[in-house]
Every structure is written in structure tokens, then in C-alpha cells.
Amino acid sequence: MPASPLLRLCAAIFAALFLAAAVFAQAKKEESAADPFDAWKTNLTNLTRLSQKTVKDFTAKTETEKTNDFTALGKLVADKDKKLPPAVRYVAVLTIGQLNEKDAPSPQPPVPYSPSITYLTEQYKKKNTPDYVKYGALLGLVRCAYSNIEPPQKRSIQKLFLDILAKKPVENDDEVADWWQQTALEGLSGLKMYSQEVADAVLAIMKDEDRSLEIRSKAAKVFGDLDYKDTKFDGKKIVESLQTFVQSVWETELKKIDESPGEQKKKLDEERTLKTKNKTPEQRRKEREESEAEFTALPKDQQLLIEEVITESKMALQCVLYAVTCDEKDFTSGLIGAFPAEAPERDKLSGTITKIQTIFKTFDEGTSGKDKKKASSTGTSSARSNRDEREQGGGAGRAAAKTDEKKTFKINLVQLKKILAVKPQEAKDAAEEEEDAEN
DSSP states (O other), X not given: OOOOHHHHHHHHHHHHHHHHHHHHHHHHHHHHHHOTTHHHHHOGGGHHHHHHHHHHHHTTSOHHHHHHHHHHHHHHXXXXXXXXXXXXXXXXXXXXXXXXXXXXXTTSOOEEOHHHHHHHHHHHHOTTOOHHHHHHHHHHHHHHHXXXXXXXXXXXXXXXXXXXXXXXXXXXXXXXXXXXXXXXXXXXXXXXXXXXXXXXHHHHHHTOTTSOXXXXXXXXXXXXXXBXXXXXXXXXXXXXXXXXXXXXXXXXXXXXHXXXXXXXXXXXXXXXXXXOTTSOHHHHHHHHHHHHHHTTSOOHHHHHHHHHXXXXXXXXXXXXXXXXXXXXXXXXXXXXXXXXXXXXXHHHXXXXXXXXXXXXXXXXXXXXXXXXXXXXXXXXXXXXXXXXXXXXXXXXXXXXXXXXXXOEEOOOHHHHHHHHHOOHHHHHHXXXXXXXXXX
């Protein structure tokens, strides 16, 4: 029985609607494939959440979907129309640096998305790339340095890090140079690849007394992360340079004390006292002791000076201690573990460790108040937590030994000078004598 005209009309309408729905769905699909990150351009307050979701979902996607996401992120970074806010471009390049080809079970490092490494390197090297995009690319490469990547990729990234370290800071631009070079130093720590070229680049910064104590300390710390196995390792130069650096830390901090107004006044008073002919040596000695006792009740400026000296000294010494041995109870790690047991360099490094531990102990005994526990983070836990933070992209150690809460110091300037004036071998001998006495 032939269908009625009404049924044929209904069938035609349903067919047309179905076709229209299919065409609309295909168009939306193509639109989504062309620009799946359209929300990034308008939803600036949720950029971090959008980035985290992109990274989380990436490993489960097909290769085509991964390519589409990677391409879309690259378009956001490029911003050919020059309409996007810098925040969008910066978060996009950071997201590219976080993409993984596949995840790995903890504690194994993940495998980064291979095209992202090439892309980040190219972005950093482009002449017209804004600094905020370059720095985002550099952070991504540092993260890749701590991940599971192939040897050719490691060598390529290492060369870029070394190029950054080789650049001399321009005048009045030291802080910016420190910022970039500290990040490159973190990258070398992540790669763990020792070579003479790496050692020379790190030593050049560590030995440069015109650079800040922070960047020099971070350079010293790198030696604790390098893998010296199966390499042509000549550690004598490194050990000597490290000891020289430690000595320069003492001299720098002692100079701050010597050049402080209070210390200058104290020196003048002492000189005036010693020039008094009518006083006996015993009277002069008593006056010097009284002068020193005055510094026990420290005025505010002296408190700030002592806090600065202790804070910066501990920051530098923590980096040196980490370089010598990542674990103070295990002398198979760090720089000391690269030498055989009978090597004289091990004895030199052991003396350096003892002096640092002695100074830390004295600092902790002379610090009281709410921050005493925080200020005494001198051992393995501090080194390990800094390393863990760095491996998670946190930039380990940048806020080391800093705190906002108030401290009270029992150490005066005279005692502080005596602490910093102790030679490494003297500290080691004193520690051994103390241990023998206890036994």
C-alpha cells in the first residue's frame, strides 16, 4: 500500500532534521578541533585551572588529539594577531613545558612530550620572543631536565644552560642575570651530567666575587647533584675552589661587621683606651671586656646586622654542605663521594663539613624565640626538602633561611666574629677533642 502524502512529508522532515543535526555536530567538532582553547582567551581568572586540566588529560589522548592540543597551545604563545594578554601566552608556554608523553609510577620521573622540548628550545632562542615567554620556556626545560629524556635531548638542553651561564651581566642588571642564571643552574642540577665544561662554567660564577653571594652559593650547590661516575673527574680544582669560596664567605660577612657603625665606634674606643698611658694592662683588659659586654644588649640596628650575617651565612653554608655531601650521615653522596677513601681531598672536605656543623650549632645555640626550630634547619632534612621542592618545579632553596617572624639573638658581634674566624682544621680538631672527651 503506497504511503500517504502526509507520511512522506513527515519522513522528509525528519530526514532533513537528522541531516541538519549531523551537519551542525560536524561543524562544532571541526570548530573545536580548530581551536579547542578558545576559553583561554576569555576566561583569564581560570587560566591555572585550564592549564592543569590540559596537562592532566593529555597523556590519555590519541596522538592526533595530542598534536591538536600542542598546536593550539603554540598558537596561543605565538599570538599572531597581537591581541592576547601576556598572562595567556605565559601560561600557555608553561603548559607546553608540563606536557607528558606518558606518566610514570612514583618515584620514577615522567616522560615529557618530545616535540615540546624542541619547541621550548626554539622559543628561548628566538630573537623577538618576549622575556616572559623565554623565561616560561626556560622553566619548562628545567622541568624536562629532571624528567626522563633521551641523551641527545639532554645534551641540547645542557648547551642552552651553559650558554646562559656564559653571559656576563650588563651594568646595573645583576639581579636579572641572577634570576636567569639561577634557573640555568637548577637545570644543570636536574641533568646531573658532569663534564669539565660544566665544572668550569659553575666555578666561574662561584669564584666571581663581583656577583651576589646567593648566585655564588647556588653555583656551589650544583656540585652536590652531579654524577661523577664513569667520567674524567679532576676534583682537586673543585675542592680548592670550594674551600676558597667558604673562606670568602667568612671574609664577606666579617667585613659587614667590621664596617658597621657600631663596630667602627667600638674600634675607636678601644684605640683611645689603649693609647691611655696612665692605665695598667689589667685596667685596659677590663675596659675591653666591659665594652664587649655592652654589645650583649643589642640595639635594633645591631640586631638587624646579626640577623643578616647569620641568615646569609647559613644560606651559603647550606649550599656548600649540600655540595660536599647531600646526606651528612652518608659520605657516598655529593662531591665527597666522588673521591676514594684514602684521597686527601676527602680529608679537606671533611674539615669543611666539621666547621660548618660547628657554626650551625653555635648559631642555633645563640638563637631563641619562635623561630629557633626554623632557624636550626641545618641537616639532611633541609637538603632533602630543598631537593624535593626543586624536582617539583618549586625552585629549591630560593627562600632558604628566610623568615618573617622575629628572632632573638644571644650572640653579640664580638662572639660572631670569633665564630666566623675559626679555620676549618681548627674546627675539626676541636670537634674531635670534644668527641674524645665525651667517650
